[in-house]
Amino acid sequence: MHTKQEILEKLTGIQSSRKSYYSELVYLIEEMKKKNKQLAVINQLTQIQINATWQQTTSYIAAQLSQILVFEHFALTIVKGSMLSSYLAKWNDGDWQCHTLTQTVSVDASVLTGQVHLTLAEVLPEHHPTSVPLRSQLNQTFGFLTLLRQTKQLVDRDEAELIQLVASHVGVVVENSLLFQDVNERIKIEAQLIQSAKMAAIGEMAAGIAHELNSPLTAILGNSQLLMREMTDAPEAPLIKDIYGCGVRCKKIIQNLLTFSRQEEYLFSTTSIDEVVEDVLGLIGYQLSVSGLTITREMSEPPLLFHGSRHQIEQIVINLLLNARDAVAGREPPHIVIRSFLVQEENSSYVGLSVYDNGTGICEEQLSQIFQPFFSTKERTKGTGLGLSVSLGIAEAHGGRLFAESVEGEYSKFTMLLPLVADEEDNDGEKTGFDRG
Numbered sequence: 001m002h003t004k005q006e007i008l009e010k011l012t013g014i015q016s017s018r019k020s021y022y023s024e025l026v027y028l029i030e031e032m033k034k035k036n037k038q039l040a041v042i043n044q045l046t047q048i049q050i051n052a053t054w055q056q057t058t059s060y061i062a063a064q065l066s067q068i069l070v071f072e073h074f075a076l077t078i079v080k081g082s083m084l085s086s087y088l089a090k091w092n093d094g095d096w097q098c099h100t101l102t103q104t105v106s107v108d109a110s111v112l113t114g115q116v117h118l119t120l121a122e123v124l125p126e127h128h129p130t131s132v133p134l135r136s137q138l139n140q141t142f143g144f145l146t147l148l149r150q151t152k153q154l155v156d157r158d159e160a161e162l163i164q165l166v167a168s169h170v171g172v173v174v175e176n177s178l179l180f181q182d183v184n185e186r187i188k189i190e191a192q193l194i195q196s197a198k199m200a201a202i203g204e205m206a207a208g209i210a211h212e213l214n215s216p217l218t219a220i221l222g223n224s225q226l227l228m229r230e231m232t233d234a235p236e237a238p239l240i241k242d243i244y245g246c247g248v249r250c251k252k253i254i255q256n257l258l259t260f261s262r263q264e265e266y267l268f269s270t271t272s273i274d275e276v277v278e279d280v281l282g283l284i285g286y287q288l289s290v291s292g293l294t295i296t297r298e299m300s301e302p303p304l305l306f307h308g309s310r311h312q313i314e315q316i317v318i319n320l321l322l323n324a325r326d327a328v329a330g331r332e333p334p335h336i337v338i339r340s341f342l343v344q345e346e347n348s349s350y351v352g353l354s355v356y357d358n359g360t361g362i363c364e365e366q367l368s369q370i371f372q373p374f375f376s377t378k379e380r381t382k383g384t385g386l387g388l389s390v391s392l393g394i395a396e397a398h399g400g401r402l403f404a405e406s407v408e409g410e411y412s413k414f415t416m417l418l419p420l421v422a423d424e425e426d427n428d429g430e431k432t433g434f435d436r437g
Contacts, residue, residue, distance in 0.1 A: 038068050038162060045166065048173045050180040054078065054087045055098040057177065061145070061170060062089035062096045068162070071147040073124060077116050077131075078143045078174070079105075084112070086119050086146075099123070116144050128152040132163050134171035143174055210254045217254065221247045249283055255311050270421050271310045272303040273340050273351050279310075280317045291325050293334035300340045304351040306418040308398040313418070316394055316402070319387040320355040320414050327359025327412055334358070342420065349420040350400065356413040362406040370404060391416075 041064050048057055054076065062074035074096075077086040086101040101123065105115045117129045127148040134143035145167050155163070224244040231237050277297065281288075288295060306313070321336065328334035335358045343350040362370065371392045388402075395402040399419050406412040 034068075038165075041065070041068050042166060042169050046169050046173060048170075048177070050173070050177045052177070054085070055100070057174070058087035058089045058098050059096040062091075065147075065166065066091075069147060069159070071149050073127060073148040075116075075120055075129075075146040075148065076143065076174075077146065078178070079112060079141065080178075084115060084119065086116060088120065088123060112141060113144065116146060120146060120148065124148055126150065130155060130163070132167040134167055134174055136171075136175055142178065143171070145170060213250070213254055217247060217250055221251065252283075252311055252314070268308050269310065270305050270307050271313070272305055273313075273353050273418075274299045274303045276310060276313050276317060277338055277340070277353070280314050280321065283314075284318055284321060288321065288325055288336075291329070291334070293325065293328055293336055296335070296337045298337065298339040300342060304340055304342060305421045306351045306398070307421045308418060309394075312394045313398070313416075316391040316416055317353070317355075319391050320416075323387065323414075324355050324357035324359065324412070327357050327361075329359075331359055343417055350417040351420050352415060352417050354413055354415045356411060358411050361408040361410050361412055362404070363408045367404060367406055371402070 044064050045061060048060060052060070058074070058076040061076060065071070065074060072091070074089045075086050076089075077084060079085075082104050084103055084105040088099045088101060089096045090099065091097075101119050103115075103119055105112065113131050113133070116131060120127075120129055127150055129146050129148050131144045131146040133141045134145065135141055145163070147163075221244065224240055224247060227240045228237070228244060231240060277299070281295075321338075324336045328336065337354075337356040339352075339354045339356070341352045341354070343352045371388050392402045395416055395418070401417045402414070404412065404414045
């Protein structure tokens with residue numbers, strides 16, 4: 001008959017006393033718990049979102065690994081071509097905060113680890129790095145996982161195997177993220193090509209419409225001028241004059257269409273920004289007044305001169321004023337301020353014109369997109385998304401700038417800067433195209 005000690009040895013394979021048996025059993029249970037925790041963390045690492053930013057991915061990996069490994073800081077490094085980008089996660093105020101370090105490096109894989117460590121040492125010189133490479137299915141190194149510790153210590157076999165296991169699983173997710181970014185970038189390029197094709201098609205259409213309208217409009221303008229001469233004292237004279245004025249306005253619109261299609265050249269001349277504003281208010285003043293808004297003009301003295309196409313700059317001002325009118329709809333009291341001013345920079349002087357409105361404003365996310373073609377904050381039936389993009393092109397063709405500032409729910413202000421021309425620099429009649437820089 002077996003003794004109790006013999007039964008324990010047969011069941012456990014441990015030749016020991018009862019005390020040592022329970023100690024080793026506790027150790028085995030703790031090791032199993034440790035292994036289960038490691039597997040749970042690795043499982044969490046495989047669930048990283050492929051559309052997350054590298055900063056988000058790095059912070060997530062650091063948070064997970066800190067449950068099974070001891071380190072102070074963590075870095076995820078991505079190698080794309082000759083560009084090495086290290087995303088360094090530091091523990092700060094109960095959260096992992098990420099910083100980005102980039103540099104151009106050698107494409108020799110054998111020295112990449114050293115270059116990663118040198119990059120991190122510039123930020124954390126007192127810490128000791130332990131890195132493991134991330135490899136693709138073709139065994140190409142495309143990144144690194146790096147643990148940074150304040151004390152230098154040897155990595156034992158168990159920890160080395162664990163880090164390698166983590167790297168193999170994280171490497172799959174990171175490689176998928178890189179593939180997702182490449183596909184996403186290709187989609188963006190295709191979208192830009194489609195957008196360019198749309199712009200080209202609209203330009204051709206605009207040029208065709210403009211040329212078709214030019215012939216009948218020339219007859220309207222010519223005949224109305226003849227009637228104005230013959231009917232100076234007739235009761236119908238104001239009506240004829242109004243027909244002629246509307247014809248001139250249509251002529252300018254056609255010229256703007258041709259400008260958009262870049263098939264029309266304009267004569268540049270020295271012009272006062274005040275005169276441009278005066279002409280624009282003469283053209284669209286009625287549209288603004290019936291909207292019930294108040295327009296305040298704050299014009300600089302003496303008048304500021306610029307050298308450029310008067311019609312094109314008028315187009316910018318018209319776009320800005322009509323956008324401001326739409327923005328203040330429903331506000332009480334609706335108010336627009338037009339202001340001209342001088343801007344002095346280090347080596348240049350500019351004529352400044354700003355259009356301020358107390359309208360709905362533009363949110364920060366949309367503010368960075370408003371100058372993109374076909375982007376509009378208006379309803380589809382009210383805006384084409386071309387006005388500001390065309391205006392920006394005209395301003396840049398004059399060597400100037402067009403930019404905006406806004407606070408959602410409070411105001412918007414668009415500012416145009418054009419190179420200042422002194423009185424003695426008047427060069428009327430210089431011929432130029434829309435692409436003049």
